[in-house]
Each structure stands twice: as C-alpha cells, then as structure tokens.
Amino acid sequence: MKRQLRHEADPYPASGRGYVHVCPDCALPLTLHDLRDGDQAYWCHACGKGHRAGDPPLTALRPLPQAG
DSSP states (O other): OOOOOSSOOOSSOSOOTTEEEBOTTTOOBOEEEEOTTSOEEEEETTTTEEEETTSOOGGGEEEOOOOO
16 A cells, blocks of 8 residues: 555555455456566456556445345
8 A cells, every 4th residue: 555645544444354356447356466576466357457456446445245
C-alpha cells in the first residue's frame, strides 16, 4: 500500500478478508500471480489488465456476500 502523506483516513479496508478482487472494468474475479521481482499482482485474463497486489484500485475490492 502507498504510504499516506496527509492526515486523511485510509480508504482501503484494514484487512482483505471478506473481499474478493475483481476487475474494475468487467467485474470478473482476478487471478493472483507471482512477478519476477518477487512481488505479486492480480490479473484479468479477459481484459488483459492488472495491478500490483499492494496497490489495488478501490473498485477492485468487492465485499463477499455474507454467509447465512
């Protein structure tokens, strides 16, 4: 995650638990891949786009439905 330089609330959830990573464009689930530099990234095979795991767009995190 990016380090906050201003004294604003962090827009990201404190934990990724309870969220699924989806493509911001097509809303399909993303797959997690290891990169050559040792980092990880989420990738959408349908759109051919992705983002690093540590810097997701806010629209890539969708809450999971609550289990009944």
